[in-house]
Amino acid sequence: MSVIECRNLTKTYRQFHALNDLSMEIRENTITGLIGRNGAGKTTLLKIIAGFLRSTSGEVMVFGQKPFNSLTVSANMIFIDENLVFPAAFCLEEILKEAGKFYQNWDQELAFNLLEYYNLNPKISHQHLSKGTKSIFNTIIGLAARCPLTILDEPTTGMDSVARKDFYRALLKDYMEVPRTIIFSSHQLNEVENLLEDILLIKYGRKCLHIPVLELKEYAVALQGDSAEINGFILEDDVLHRENFAKDQAYLIVRNHLSETRLAEMKLAGIEIAPVSAEDACNYLTMYHNGGIDDVYRKN
């Protein structure tokens, strides 16, 4: 069953398309990684799903309802990002106790155990937390709420690497204990890929890929060798990136539509073949069309 369905979703700010004709579905009880470059439209999409923003056109359904102003959606969804605001007079333990009254599946014991694990002073005010500890506290709320739809928009901003790893582990354990639908936007795909089942990659507000993470890990391969030799084996449409170097030598990233036999033939022809990580595949798929950073310096 799909918890989220988007059909031809578009969000424009004046003439600018933050989301552009985006259609996708998210299955119940899956963890989906929302990946894309800065400004790709991730937060816009998540806020529309959460019912915080209205789309300009197209349709979005969450739990079978339009999320904007939907009580069902807000009662079954939590949205965690770095901008969570709480009443200034409340300390952390008061926030957790209040949150317990709001979320139906709230696990108070888990919330306080996590607070203790992270050495957060229960008496401190949320606004006095550092950037990283604020994120830690926000993720405690996101986990303990155990909402059927949990939206995490770059939840680890400012966290140190130990805190990030702890959070990923806690998220996985919690998800296994209480399965729910989780969407998680991140710029650290290499860190989170083992948590994720599916990847939704967006570029310039459009869906670029929506596939299982295991498929993404095999999506592309790197080829290096004689340029003409390589060209004889591949289709130009499959090339994601090409660098020519030395005489007639090339390094290419291509979509992996190559059979085992083909790959064996290429090896025999002296072409070096290497895997491309999920993160690198996403980076090549979302490269800007105006060259690389080196080109900026070449112009000077």
Ligand SMILES: Nc1ncnc2c1ncn2[C@@H]1O[C@H](COP(=O)(O)OP(=O)(O)OP(=O)(O)O)[C@@H](O)[C@H]1O
């Ligand atoms: N209220 C707004 N008015 C005008 N433009 C906006 C507004 N909100 C977002 N945008 C633009 O829409 C685009 C998508 O923004 P969004 O925040 O969804 O990107 P993102 O993928 O979450 O980026 P990041 O990874 O940097 O957080 C950006 O170009 C942004 O400047």
